[in-house]
Amino acid sequence: MILVTGASGTMGKAVLNEVAKEAAKSGENYRAMFRSATEAAKAPTGTSTVIADFSKKNTLPSALRNVTSVYLVCSPIPQLIELEWNMIDACVNAGVGHIVLSSAMGAREYRKSFPSWHRRVEDKLKSTKISYTILRPNSFHQNVLTYYAPSIRSQSVFHASMDNARVSFLDVRDIAVVAAKSLAGGEHSGKTYELNGPEALTYSELAEKITRHAGRPVQYVDIPADVQRKAMLDRGMPEWQADALLDLQEYYVKGKGGHVDGLLEQLIRRPAITMDQFLTEFGGEFRPQPEVKGPVEVKPQTEAATA
Ligand SMILES: NC(=O)c1ccc[n+]([C@@H]2O[C@H](COP(=O)([O-])OP(=O)(O)OC[C@H]3O[C@@H](n4cnc5c(N)ncnc54)[C@H](OP(=O)(O)O)[C@@H]3O)[C@@H](O)[C@H]2O)c1
Structure with missing residues (x-):
């Protein structure tokens, strides 16, 4: 069992x-x-x-x-x-x-x-x-929906301080x-x-892919880590979580998250799902949502960590 x-x-x-x-x-x-x-x-x-x-x-x-x-x-x-x-x-x-x-x-x-x-x-x-x-x-891959889709839907932009660090999303x-x-x-x-996933992307490359699949221009804007931290706290994120996320980001910025080695494909015995395939499925999530008419339930926005 x-x-x-x-x-x-x-x-x-x-x-x-x-x-x-x-x-x-x-x-x-x-x-x-x-x-x-x-x-x-x-x-x-x-x-x-x-x-x-x-x-x-x-x-x-x-x-x-x-x-x-x-x-x-x-x-x-x-x-x-x-x-x-x-x-x-x-x-x-x-x-x-x-x-x-x-x-x-x-x-x-x-x-x-x-x-x-x-x-x-x-x-x-x-x-x-x-x-x-x-x-x-x-x-x-699913982090892109959880963490970046909200600001992409409302402002066509997502922010972080990843510089040109590569991430092999899976x-x-x-x-x-x-x-x-x-x-x-x-x-x-x-x-x-x-x-690791099948390709290592910078956030600018990720923005290009989202643009293509969502059918609307989307931009990645790099911001200093202290500005990112303040934005996280302003959105109500607990301090421990903002710090843990920024510490993890540091690891990526050191170039630690861009390995592509094929182990995943070997284990699943087929090609791994690519970011393009994922975005083909979920491209609609990056477009502004139609306005909901009538009474709506207002829930506080929360954010979870990426790892
Ligand atoms: N996101 C990434 O890119 C990434 C990358 C590498 C590793 N990870 C790791 O992957 C793990 C899972 O991430 P996730 O996004 O799937 O997390 P998640 O969506 O928050 O799911 C966590 C699960 O744990 C359950 N849980 C929490 N507290 C519990 C408790 N006291 N007793 C029993 N169950 C409890 C939750 O149940 P409830 O629904 O009841 O809360 C939920 O089902 C994390 O440990 C994360 O560090 C994530």
């Missing part, structure tokens, strides 16, 4: 879809873990679901009943260390055989920001006797294929996969 955690999130949802697809062929049993019944109700038809929370240790044993293999992922928050540690302890107690851990690019060497938090979880996992596969992906659906294969253990046991 496979357990997919974080099944309401960007990465976990993609893994759940992939696991469900594979299970339809193989008959393997799987379960998806959610924190809320509302999210659990959105699981693919036929999915067995469980409500549990990494912070509530007493909820974890029932989520892990009869589970042999776990996909472990948590939101990019500083508490992820303690939260994922709780889950690893629960997996040890439940006799889980294999864990596929969602980590991040940079966990090997970068002692700041998200990668350093993920590294502490990697180290804890390696200190147990559980067999593991660690996935360290670069930046997701798609969560491709990472999910690797995760689903790795859940079987076997040849993937004891492996750490650094996963």
Whole structure:
């Protein structure tokens, strides 16, 4: 029995879809873990679901009943260390055989920001006797929608202080294929996969691609990091998050995020999804949305981290 955690999130949802697809062929049993019944109700038809929370240790044993293999992922928050540690302890107690851990690019060497938090979880996992596969992906294609589409829709522009740094973006659906294969253990046991996308783009090149696929001019404007930080805080982003994002950006600006090595393609045994393919699918998200008539619910705008 496979357990997919974080099944309401960007990465976990993609893994759940992939696991469900594979299970339809193989008959393997799987379960998806959610924190809320509302999210659990959105699981693919036929999915067995469980409500549990990494912070509530007493909820974890029932989520892990009869589970042999776990996909472990948590939101990019500083508490992820303690939260994922709780889950690893629960997996040890439940006799889980294999864990596929969602980590991040940079966990090997970068002692700041998200990668350093993920590294502490990697180290804890390696200190147990559980067999593991660690996935360290670069930046997701999906970040472009989450973080840049809002200002592109309203002002045809997106800002950062990336200079000419290159990013080999990859798609969560491709990472999910690797995760689903790795859940079987076997040849993937004891492996750490650094996963990069098929091409390394500067943000100006990204803007050109968005322009082409959205059918409207879109510009990338480079701004100083302190201006970017102030803009993040002005939008209501917590200080820890703005600092973690800027620290991660520094890593990219040092040229660390532009590797293209073909490992992803090797693991999924087909070409990886390109930024052009992604933008062909989602180009409409970068066009101004039609005005909604009638009463609308106003929600505070929040932003999550990119890694
Ligand atoms: N974005 C990138 O480019 C990138 C690149 C490399 C690595 N990563 C890493 O990938 C991971 C996943 O990112 P994502 O974008 O998929 O995050 P996400 O959308 O925020 O999803 C996180 C999931 O974790 C769940 N979760 C949070 N707190 C929990 C708790 N206490 N107990 C149980 N579940 C909990 C969330 O459930 P709720 O819905 O209930 O909150 C959600 O399902 C992060 O750790 C990030 O650092 C991201």
